[in-house]
Amino acid sequence: MTRPRGRRALLQSGALALCGLAGCLDGLGGTTTQTASERPTATETESPSATPPSSGTEDPSETEQTSETESTAEPHVVEFVPVGVQSSFFYLTSPDSMAVTAAEETQFVFVEVRPRTDSPPPSDFSLAADDRRFWGTLAPGDVAGPHLVYELGSSYRSGEVEPGWVAFEVPNPLDADEIALAYQSRRESLDEEFLAELRTPPADFEVVSFDAPEEVAHDEPFEVSLTVENVGEGEGTFRACLNQSGPVFVPRPAELSVPAGERREQTWSVGDRSSAGTEQIGLRLESPAETRTASVEAVGGTTTGTQARRESPSE
Numbered sequence: 216m217t218r219p220r221g222r223r224a225l226l227q228s229g230a231l232a233l234c235g236l237a238g239c240l241d242g243l244g245g246t247t248t249q250t251a252s253e254r255p256t257a258t259e260t261e262s263p264s265a266t267p268p269s270s271g272t273e274d275p276s277e278t279e280q281t282s283e284t285e286s287t288a289e290p291h292v293v294e295f296v297p298v299g300v301q302s303s304f305f306y307l308t309s310p311d312s313m314a315v316t317a318a319e320e321t322q323f324v325f326v327e328v329r330p331r332t333d334s335p336p337p338s339d340f341s342l343a344a345d346d347r348r349f350w351g352t353l354a355p356g357d358v359a360g361p362h363l364v365y366e367l368g369s370s371y372r373s374g375e376v377e378p379g380w381v382a383f384e385v386p387n388p389l390d391a392d393e394i395a396l397a398y399q400s401r402r403e404s405l406d407e408e409f410l411a412e413l414r415t416p417p418a419d420f421e422v423v424s425f426d427a428p429e430e431v432a433h434d435e436p437f438e439v440s441l442t443v444e445n446v447g448e449g450e451g452t453f454r455a456c457l458n459q460s461g462p463v464f465v466p467r468p469a470e471l472s473v474p475a476g477e478r479r480e481q482t483w484s485v486g487d488r489s490s491a492g493t494e495q496i497g498l499r500l501e502s503p504a505e506t507r508t509a510s511v512e513a514v515g516g517t518t519t520g521t522q523a524r525r526e527s528p529s530e
Contacts, residue, residue, distance in 0.1 A: 294329040295396045300412045303454045303503050305365040306358045311464040313456040316356040317503035322387035323355050328371045329378040336373040342383040344391035355382035389413040418451025425507040441481045445473040455502035457483050
């Protein structure tokens with residue numbers, strides 16, 4: 216199952232600043248690498264705290280006591296920039312091949328974190344949905360580590376000032392009246408558009424066909440096509456990668472936005488160098504819905520037959 220929007224469709228462009236006085240993040244530095252077994256799980260008993268907005272008035276005595284500190288130290292700041300909601304994403308299985316991961320009844324909220332100094336570990340951030348919290352992770356789904364996630368760029372690293380992504384795993388769909396990004400006692404609510412995306416029923420994809428020629432001439436370009444249908448209740452983004460082996464190893468990722476009840480087709484053009492110097496070209500389609508394989512024979516001269524054929528799903 217996949218969700219409507221990925222990295223290419225930003226759900227919200229504004230930065231959400233989570234600010235505290237100087238020293239509020241002290242002692243939380245150091246690089247942290249999380250695995251699925253180490254990160255906290257969601258709890259329904261812990262209610263996120265909320266800090267009410269400032270009334271715009273200040274107590275003069277309090278101002279006098281804190282002015283000296285504020286004038287000599289810059290506040291630590293962490294900004295959250297929501298990137299998107301996805302129920303699948305690309306990851307590297309090797310330096311030259313990709314797959315797509317998805318988790319049943321789960322969607323992933325990706326957020327860019329823009330830290331300053333003494334930035335905390337990702338597990339200190341949470342996405343609060345009413346009375347539940349879902350903690351930040353760098354190993355979403357079944358992906359072993361952040362360097363394997365392909366489409367999101369650099370991951371967040373505690374103790375450094377470079378921006379990077381953090382993921383939150385939440386139910387698909389998410390039943391909540393309010394969602395917010397939270398750190399310590401601070402809480403920043405996300406808008407209704409973001410909440411609507413999380414509430415939408417998930418898409419459900421089926422691979423209708425996967426076609427490639429049985430035979431091509433050496434140095435002859437050819438096409439591989441895929442047809443997918445969304446049999447679910449909500450619109451979604453179908454992600455698939457065509458991995459080629461022989462004579463070169465090339466991953467070709469693709470994303471298709473498919474409304475509920477409709478079909479879409481993806482065509483890959485395999486260049487004229489792909490069949491040079493080989494007798495077999497291996498093709499493997501990776502997607503959350505299904506994995507398919509095909510083998511294309513490369514022969515001398517012109518092709519003797521280019522009738523497309525559909526391979527049986529691999530086990």
